[in-house]
Structures are given as C-alpha cells and as structure tokens.
Amino acid sequence: MSDVLGGAGRILDDDAVRAYVAGRLAAADLDGRSVCVIVPDGTRSCPLPLLLGALHRALEGRASRVTVLVALGTHAPMDEAHLLAHLGGPYPGWTVRNHEWWDPDALVSLGYIDADRVAELAEGRMKRPVEVVLNRAVVEHDVCLVVGPVFPHEVVGFSGGNKYLFPGVAGQEIIDFSHWLGALITSAAIIGTRGTTPVRALIDEAAALVPSHRLALCLVVRSGTGALHAASFGTPEEAWAACADVSAKTHVSYLDTPVTRVLSVVPAKYDDMWTGAKGFYKVEPIVADGGEVVLYAPHITRLSATHPEIEEIGYHCRDYFLGQWDRFSHHHWGVLAHSTHLRGAGTWTPQDGERGRVTVTLATGIPEDVVRRANLNYRDAGTVDLDDFAADPGTLVVPQAGEVLYRLR
Template sequence: MSLLSQAVAPQGELLDEPTIIQTLEPLRGRFTGQKVLVLIPDHTRTLPLPQLFRLVADVLGDASQLDFMIALGTHPPMTDEHIRQILGLTEEERRDNYGHVGLLNHEWADPETLVSIGTVTQERVREIAGERWHPTLGGDVDILINRAAVEADGIVILGPTFPHEVVGFSGGAKYFFPGISGADMINVTHWLGALAGVRGTIGVKDTPVRALIHEAATHLGTPTTLIALVVQGGGLGGMFVGDYLEAWSAAADLSSERHIVWVEQPYRFILSVAPPMYDELWTAGKAMYKLDPALADGGELVIYAPHLEEVSVVHGHYISEIGYHTAPYFLNQWERFAHVPLGVVAHSTHVRGDGAWLDGQEVPRVKVTLASRIGPEECARLNLGYLDPDSINLEDYAGREDEGVLLVRKAGETLYRSRGDS
C-alpha cells in the first residue's frame, strides 16, 4: 500500500468537507468485518477532531468492532466527559449514534494493558543514535505496546504532523511510540532526542529518534493505515491517506512549508503565549521548544500561561526533585539522577534549552521565565525565572520586532527559526 489519496489546499486556504470526504473514501470497505483500532491525539493537539471523528466513524462503519484510542503517551488519562468534549459529542449522541464505538485511553503505566512485540538491541540503538549515542541510553529496549494494537485486524492512525522537539516532525508511527507504548520506548526515544537537543532536532525530517521509532514499528505485524493531517488554524491545509511511512513523509514535507516561520535575526526577548490546551508545564513547554531556535544567545523567553497551575500531574514529583536544567548538567552528575526516568530528564532539558558545563557549573544558553500561577518560590526551586502574569499586557510587546522583541500569541505548534541557525 502506498498513498491511497491526498489533498492539499492552496496556501492560505483550507480543505472543504466534500474534499475531506473524498480523500477518506478509499478507506470505505477496506476493513469490512474486521476489528479496527483508530489512534487519535488528546486535547493537546490542534485539529478539527469532532468533524473527523464523525467522518472516519462513517467510512469505517462496516467494521465488526471499531475502537478509538487516545494515544496519550504519559499524559494523564481523560475522563469520559473530556473525551466526549474533544470529539464534540453530547451524551445523547454518544449513546444513540456512537454507542457501538469504543472510546479508550491508553494506560502506559498498567502492565496488564501492554504486550511485548520484540526488542531493539543496544547495538541497534547505538547504530541508529550514531554520534548522539551515550551510555545513559542503557541496554536493550523492550518494545511494549498496548495489546489492543496487536489484537486488532487493522490500525488507522488519525493525527496531525507538526515540527516536534523530540522526533523532528510529529505524527505517523509516533502514535505507536510513545503514543501507545510502554515506558522503555518512551524513555529511550525522549532521551535520545534530548541528547541531540531541541535546536538540532525540531523541524528536521530524518532524525535518529524517528529512525528508532520506525525500527520499533517493524515489529508490529498489524496492518496500519495513516491519515496524516497538516493543520492550519482550526482546519486542514492538507491530508495524506495510505501507508504510514509514505503518508507521514508527505505530511512532514508539507508541514515544513506551512509550519515554520523563518526570521532574519534571532530575538533577544520572546513572549511566548501558551494556549489553554496546554494545561500543565509538561505540555506548555512547547511554548519554549518552538521558539528556542529563534532566540539569541543570552536572550530570554517568557512562557506566558496565566491559566497554568500544574507542572505535571504524572511526573511532577520527579520534576520538583530535579528542576529544569541543561543536558550537560545531568550528564556531568549522572549518579545523582540515574534513578529518574529518562523521559523526565529529557523534558527538563527541553524546557531549559542548550548549555555547557564549565568549571563544575552549568552555563545555560538562554534564560527561561515562567509567567503562570506557579509562584516565585516554586519557580526558583525549578531553576526557572518568575514573572507575575497579571503584570503583563500583551500589547506592550506587539510590533517590536525591530527592537529584538517578539510576541507570539499562540505558541506551541508553529516553529520559529532564525536563518542564521539553519
């Protein structure tokens, strides 16, 4: 199976519903009488999910069993009400029109939900990592995945592709690892990405982490079809349906055209507004990742998230212990942090950015400040700057690009990159 269908809207336009329906139509009848698992994102990704859920459920309506699973990775489980909300379903619609459709959370921490499909040997990880290899990546990697993926007759991945801090571009097989995987793959992929650094990874199509994810995916025997989406605003600028490698590749190419803003010079100060869909710093960190390549050495980035009160529901105790630091800080004191999951250490370095270790001291490349409901004492413990969000008037930062000041009103999905950093 290669690409079954595709549609791309002209720059500045969106695909209309008849075009979306036509692009999905080749899937009709491909799964008749089969048990189908559809993987979808949670609320931290922008896409017209209520529309797409209905259209995909319709086109797969002759499946013997149809389940939609939220590829949470290690994000907190969603309540039934929240799932209905992101799908745009009332209780009555859920009961009367979609009662036959399973709506499931991936539960990465429950071993009963996982099954091993093989191993990526340490030797193979080292080969894939290349110059990014470091002994902290550990040994062989057990490829644990939600058993629903193994028990299904067919898998359909429905998700957007954006520049991504860990893997280069999101989407595709990332919905397996870390989307519905166990801790080993989550930790190794994220730490490998951290060793490469955000600025060396984000917006790069072919990365070691993407290669590792694709390597692991070869161990899954369930036939997989990808509906790769390129989101613009609240709609679709493009969609590619078919083989999960080819559809993702095409979507990543389009995303590189539509989701990267090139600036002539890096900025000394960036006010990066994290939208409410990032309800903890674990995800609101994207307001840093997507702007880091456009921030000058010695500059400051403020994550403005006046709604945010939580660092991480799942991992907060570890983050509170280690704070936010650069990769050299951890690598030069590894014995202090070896007990912390690699994925958590990776998150810490992603938020803090690049740096160096000189004379036993950490020297960060930039300053990162948090303007949220997390108070100044906690920010100090986390090794982040603090700014009172109520003291900020966004308009004070608008239109000041010539002064080296950038305001980004919705950060987290569009990558900003300085031409001097390319």
C-alpha cells in the first residue's frame, strides 16, 4: 500500500522530503538492480533537483545502473542546458535521455490490447486493437520508477502514475489512441474526474504489460512553484490514487456562477500553443455559453513545435470530426484530440456548420493569419491590459494558467 507524506493545505520541508525518499527507497528491493527513472519534461511544475538529488543518494552503491528518461509524450526534446536547469545535477554515474518518440529504434512492442477488451475499457466508444509500444529503456531495466506530479488533466482525469508510461514514454499509436478516447468523452467532461476513467483504465491495462517492476513517487506540487504539498510512494496505481485525492482538494478552484470572459495568463514554461492550450482546458467549465477565453501569451510564436499538421487541420469541436470522419481519420488522432480540446464544446451539422459554445481568442506572438486559418479568434497581444481585464466584473484573470482547474459548484 502507498502512504502519503503531507496533504492538502500543507507545504513540505525539503529535509522531510529527502528523509521520506531515503526511507521508502531503503525499504525497496533495489540492490544490484538497474533502474529507469521516468520524469516529466519542463511543462510540469516539479522540484526535480530536490527529488533526483535525494534519489541519487538513495541509489548510490545499490543500483547497478540508472537511466533518467524524460517523458516527452510527443513534445519537443529538451536540450542539454534546459535539461540541466530542469533536473539539477549532474548526477555522476547516471545517464539522462529524452524519450525519442520519433525514433522506431528507441521503441519496443509489448503486444496488443485486443478489440473486445478495448471496447470494454472504453465503455463502447472504441472497438479496435491497439499495439502497446513504449521506450525500450523501460524494459531494459529491472525497475521502472516514475517520479512526477499529479494535476487535473484534460485526457485522463488526473495526470500522474502510469500516465508517465502511456503516453509519457510511449509510441505514437497508443498516444493517439488514448488521446482520441479522451476527446470522444470531451475535455470538459473528463478533466478533474476522480477514479479510474476509461482513459485511465486503458493506460493501466497497457502498463500491466510492462515486464519491469513498476514503482512510483507521485507528488502534489503547489502550482507554478517547486513547493510540495504531498508525496506518495508505492505502486503507480496506489501512489497516483493517493496523490489524486490530494490534488482534487488542492488544484480545483470553485466558482458559484459562470463568468462571461476569462483571461488566462499563460506562463513561459509553455512555449507553443500545443502545451499552452492548458490555459483553456482548465477554465472552459466556468465560462458561460457565448463567453470568451483569451489566452494571453506574447512569448508563444507557433501553434506546435512538433505537430505542424495542426495548422492544416485547425481547431474544431469533436462533432466536426466525427461528422466528417472520412476526411480526417487518416490524421494522427492525437492531433485531432488536441484540436478538440482547445476548441472546446460545440456542435456541427452539414446544414448549420460548426458552432462553438465559447469563443477562443489567442493574444500571442502567433501571426494573425495563422490564428484565423486555424479557426480561432485573434487579438493583438499589445492591446491586452491586465488591469483593465481585472477591473471588468464579468472577467476572471487567471495568472499562471494551466495547472489549476476551475469548476462551477
């Protein structure tokens, strides 16, 4: 069973965290075994220098070798300077690698989840087999140790745990598959949902095929900082569940009534709209019908660093794709999912076309023609005055947007 250090409303002392990590790893069967440590990339708030420093001390002289694998999903790789700042270190004797999701030689197949089982897990939304592919570094080590935070998430409900395997260090097919399942449910319906959602069930099923011994150090991080509210160590399923309970009390902010407009101030750790779109996902539930979300990010100059096809497809609601599936099914489903997540709820029919529930406006460094071609609204970032927005009683200004979920009571 997993146990929890800390809790909602608490801030953990660094020495207490180090002692917790040392104690839990001392009791784990790691002597003489190789360990693959899976960590988040720079789009997640997490005090990795503190945690990896504690892990390095705990594993020194015990693990036969250690590889740190950065869970990119399909994000852009982190360069050496960014990795050093993100991870801390250096960590003598350890190897640090990006997850090379684009390189077939870096991946290995663990088999398939058959169509009937997929239909069961997906509650009938999908029925086709999916190949379970992930980074071969995971299976080439005796132990897989996930280290990462838990936040409300638009695809799976709450992130963390086995999600660092799938999609974190997985092949593109299962990444696309799991994200499209989430899109069929819709971001607004699944985000912040506790328990085992259909997407979580699919991820856990895939993780059960991993031959390595799986452990996790899950964390609840104060949004936008390196401070920890809680930590939990155990199996990925147990540690995740414990931290998701704390995250649900920590990372969800409730309003009594919907707002007409939200200004989401997107932090610099999101360097394209593919990642910065979290500023929309986390606030969509509180916007009134016909309202607007303005994503303010002057530093963002492109829609996606790694998925240029989003410029061709644009941003549309789920029913736009489902109603014209023959036109879109050949595209990566993960791209289609991202498209629906940022466009939000809406309808499409051949007669009436597409109607979004809310307007999505980009006030970024992305050129106006690119934004409008992608089916989003444009505003010159230079015209955004934070004080003016804050003074408007119908507007909610969200600083450091992207990690805290806003919901109606």
